Amino acid sequence: MNIAIQGIQGSFHHIVASKYFGDKINLTECMSFSEIPQLIMSGQVDAAVMAIENTSAGAILSNYALIDNHNLNIKGEFYLPMIHNLMVLKGQTIDDIHEVWSHPIAIQHCKRFFQEHPNLKIIEERDTASVAKYIKDNNVKGIAAIASKKAAEIFDLEILEREIQNDRYNMTRFFILTKKREHQPDDYLNTKASLKFITHHELGNLAEILNVCVKHKLNLSKIQSIPIHEEPWNYAFFIDLIFDDYHKYCQALLELEPRVESLKILGEYFESKPKFQQLTA
Template identity: 35%
Template sequence: MPVIAIQGESGSFSHEAAMRLYADAQILPCAVSPAAFQAVVSGAADAAVLPIENSLAGSVLEHYDLLLEHPVTIEREMLLRIEHNLIALPGTKLEEIEQVLSHPVALAQCRQFFAAHPAVRATPSYDTAGSVKLVMAGGERSAAAIAPARAASEYGAEILARNIEDNAQNYTRFLVVKPEGSPRLADADKGSLAFTLPNRPGALVGALEVLAELGANLTRLESRPVLGQPWHYVFYTDYQFGNPAMADAVLSRLTAICPTVKELGRFPSATSLPSA
C-alpha cells in the first residue's frame, strides 16, 4: 500500500486527487507544504500529490519554490474538476446557516452563492476540508463549510447544496512528486524546467528560442524571485516534446547558456478534463 503525502486535511481536493491516482493509498496529511516534500525526501511517503495550478486562481507559487529546493522529480500530472459543496451538521437546514467557513480561494469561487444569501457571512479558514472538521467539532447548526464532497463523508457531515461554484470550468492541476532519480514513465511527453538567466539583453528570448528551434511546444512560463537575491528571478517552464532526444537536447542547450538549470521532471501530459 503506497503512502501518499498531501498538503491539508483528509477530505481535501488533494486527498481526492491522490485517491484517483492511488485507489489503495494510505494518505499522509501534512499541515504545511514543506512537510509534504520532506516526507517524500525522507522516505516517510512514497510520493506526494500537490496542486500546482488552478484554472481560475492561477499558480500555487510556493510549490514551484519547493520543487526547486528539494531533491524530487515530477512523475505525472492530473486534472481534477473542482466542485464546491455547502456542508453542515446532519439535519441542518439551509435557512439556519449564518456563517460559512472555507479556504479564501474557495470562498472567492462561490460569490454567487453569497450574493443569493446576503445574510450568510463568509469566514476565511485554513483549509476546505479542515473547515468541515471545525464545523463538526463546533456542533453549531448556524455554521457550515464549503468543501469537496469527500469531506462530508470523511467527517460524518451532510451536503446541503452541491456545485455552488460560480464557474463550472474550474480545474486544478495536480503533480505527483517522487524522490529524485525515480524512473520516468515510458509515455512521458512533457517536461518541466527551472532556469536562471545571465544579466544581458535578449537572454530570455535566447532561452525560448532553444525550445522553438528544437520543436518543443512551450505550454507554460512563470517567473519567481530568487530568495536572497533581490530583483533576480528563476523561470519555470513546461513544454511538450516529441521524443526523449528532444528533451535531452533542450536540457543540454539551456545548460550551455543559462547560469543554472534544473530539470523538475518528465511526465505524461494530462490532456483530458474528467468530471469529478
C-alpha cells in the same frame, strides 16, 4: 503505499491521491505544504500530492519554491475540477445558517454565492474537509462548510447547495512528488518536462532560449517567473515543455545548457490532459 497530502481525508488532495494511486493507500495528512518535503526526503512517505496552480487563482509560487529548494522530483501531474458544495449537519436549511467556514481559496472560488447571500459571515480555515469533520464531530449547527462531495459522504453531512463555484471550468493542477531519482530506461516514454532556468543578463537571452524550443518542436505550455531570494529584481523561470520525441527534447537540453546561467530539471513525466467535463469531486 504512503502518500502525503495537504489537508485530511475528503479534501481535494485526497481525491487526487485516490484517483492517481488508487484507493489502497495510507494517507499522511499535513495542515501545511511546508511539512511535505521533509516527509518525502526522510522516506516517511513514498510520494506526495501538491497543488501547483488553479485556473482562477493562478500559480502557487511558494510551492514551486518548496519543490526547487528541496530538490523534489515531479513524477506526474493531475487535473481536478474544483467542485465546491455547501454542506451542513443534517436537518438544517439555508435559513438556519449564519456562518460559512472554509479554506480562503475555496471561499474565493465562490464569491458569487456569497454576493447572493450577504447575510452569511465568512470564516477562513486551513482546510475544506477539516471544517466538515469539525461540524460532524462536534454536532455543530448554524455553520456550513464549503468542501467536496466526498467530504460530505465521509462525514455524513447534507449538501444544501451544489456546485457553488463561480466558474464551472474551475480546475486545479496537482503535482505528484517523490525523491529525486536517476534516469530510468523507460524515460523515453515521457512527454512532458518541468524545468527551472536562470538567464544571463543579456539582450535577447530569453528569446534565444525560446527559439531553441521551437527548433526542436517543444511546446512551451507554461512559463512562470519567480523572484530569486536575496537578488532583488532578478528572476528564475519555471517552464513546462510538451513533446512527442524524447530524443529531440534531450537535444534541446544540450543546446539550452550553455545559453543559460543555470538549468535544472524538476521532473519528466507523462502529460495529463485536463478534462473539462464535470467530474464528481
